[in-house]
Ligand SMILES: Cc1ncc(C[n+]2csc(CCOP(=O)(O)OP(=O)(O)O)c2C)c(N)n1
């Protein structure tokens with residue numbers, strides 16, 4: 001996890017918010033075409049503070065508040081990209097990206113294809129995702145599958161500050177449109193699903209040690225969050241930490257793979273692990289039916305069928321909108337993930 | 348914050364309800380005001396509200412303010428996760444609630460608690476929703492403050508901004524098709540006018556001329572963002588309506604008589620078949636955006652005191668004094684309402700809060716997705732152990 005590239009500069013303790021801010025800073029410093037904007041993203045620095053200080057440092061032309069129009073935010077980002085800039089657009093919550101979805105799906109994703117490479121749309125659209133904050137059905141959604149289903153988009157989701165910064169830098173440099181999902185429940189610390197416990201801050205976690213300068217975590221590369229032999233767990237975002245907790249609760253020697261980029265998928269990391277363990281549990285917060293887990297399950301079955309010793313298990317959100325009062329009965333917490341692991345072991 | 352071109356009380360004319368939009372374009376740039384700073388009414392928008400009706404409106408405004416303050420306290424005590432108030436904006440909901448008819452429909456934002464209270468909703472029911480407790484008639488589906496009440500003609504509030512606007516127009520189109528004598532009242536915040544839903548709503552309103560009132564509540568802010576970011580190069584929000592050929596008024600939203608006059612005018616127009624009206628209510632968001640917000644980061648703490656249109660409660664009290672309802676009477680009413688809110692809050696807390704007492708069952712979460720629960724949800728519900 002520690003950085004080996006000395007050019008990345010001294011190490012600081014950072015939350016995921018600070019790491020994302022730092023990625024913006026580094027890139028805006030290096031490349032005058034990088035701009036950042038969104039609702040309340042200017043002087044206020046965004047409702048989660050991910051763009052704090054950017055306007056002060058780089059001026060109102062490069063970091064600014066937008067009117068409340070997600071369609072406008074994504075559409076103008078595409079337009080800026082068409083004119084040589086590298087916009088990093090913030091959608092305040094993923095739950096509010098739908099007015100901009102047409103611009104993402106019909107425009108950004110297909111610009112390269114429909115113009116036969118004549119035009120491209122190198123934008124980054126950042127948005128906080130996931131539950132666990134008592135946000136109800138409009139501040140808790142995990143819409144990753146709505147992006148991974150769209151040809152032409154790169155979809156990424158970090159689980160810790162170090163990755164968040166390195167991945168965002170890769171996203172900004174990418175020449176394809178990148179959907180950058182930020183699991184808001186782990187913005188300030190590695191939430192393991194136990195909501196009664198006080199939050200452990202990132203400053204107490206080695207993954208909160210982040211180089212202050214430029215470095216990249218590549219697109220399309222998964223990470224192994226925990227090595228193990230008994231069962232492979234495929235997961236991402238907040239659920240990486242919940243799965244770690246589940247491994248501890250059960251004592252199951254799980255290999256936990258943090259996918260980091262959902263598309264393009266690091267199939268090699270997945271198949272290498274599943275062929276070895278012979279068992280696979282897929283864990284995500286998003287609803288189960290047609291969730292990203294369905295795609296993972298299909299690919300594992302196609303690639304590892306003869307190594308599998310048990311049916312693939314999916315632990316996911318129930319197929320309902322995200323409730324408010326029932327948050328902790330709804331959230332796929334450590335106990336449900338633990339049960340999933342034990343089920344995969346039993347076969 | 349900028350409040351362009353204050354007209355003085357009584358200055359704005361009152362056109363006939365069948366007026367055509369081009370004839371009153373100037374009214375989108377003016378400001379309909381009735382009450383002056385001394386609480387005296389002026390001009391053609393005075394109306395005929397009696398003291399009893401005014402005291403009823405004051406009651407709603409007191410109730411809303413006490414309710415908001417109590418729920419914010421509950422949030423600070425960790426008894427609910429979230430709270431949103433409407434301090435300074437209470438007149439708009441409280442007054443329009445008395446103008447709209449029994450079968451009219453309100454398409455609200457989260458800042459119209461005063462409308463719901465003004466229609467007669469029991470604050471206890473709203474507290475139960477805020478706490479998400481076992482008595483929450485919303486069955487725990489929504490965050491605090493996103494009420495629903497078909498009984499009181501109040502659409503379930505969406506967390507997604509401006510989505511209610513084309514829906515209100517559609518509701519009114521249905522009223523027109525069916526020949527119902529009903530009107531839709533749609534609220535949207537200044538910031539939210541930027542959403543494309545607003546353009547769709549105004550376009551359809553312009554094309555089909557249904558009985559709808561499009562009420563833009565300009566409270567100067569959208570979270571940290573000044574209203575001018577959504578307004579752009581336009582002078583006012585009311586001005587938006589002009590481009591769609593809709594009669595558009597700009598109204599002092601902290602002036603109970605002006606709000607009453609303008610809304611009644613728009614409703615009469617709609618009922619007489621003259622179509623939509625756009626109204627910008629100018630007001631001030633006296634509270635933080637929500638319990639998650641810290642407004643000292645982006646605006647002076649005393650800005651509300653400097654706001655040229657004042658505090659709607661103070662202004663109504665002053666006017667009522669001139670009508671013979673004394674300051675002491677108002678204070679007594681206020682105190683009685685605070686005690687009522689305190690008592691109801693105790694009752695609600697006894698039922699449960701976000702972390703105490705009984706909560707709505709997870710069963711509802713499964714049951715509310717479809718009319719009949721499909722097999723896959725039945726399976727998942729069983730897996731969840733309920
Ligand atoms: C589609 C959508 N985008 C963003 C948000 C986040 N959000 C919630 S309230 C708000 C500000 C709204 O401001 P305004 O319309 O002026 O209403 P006010 O809060 O001032 O009453 C924002 C950006 C949202 N709820 N929905």
Ligand SMILES: [Mg+2]
Nearest residue numbers: 536537568569
């Ligand atoms: Mg506003």
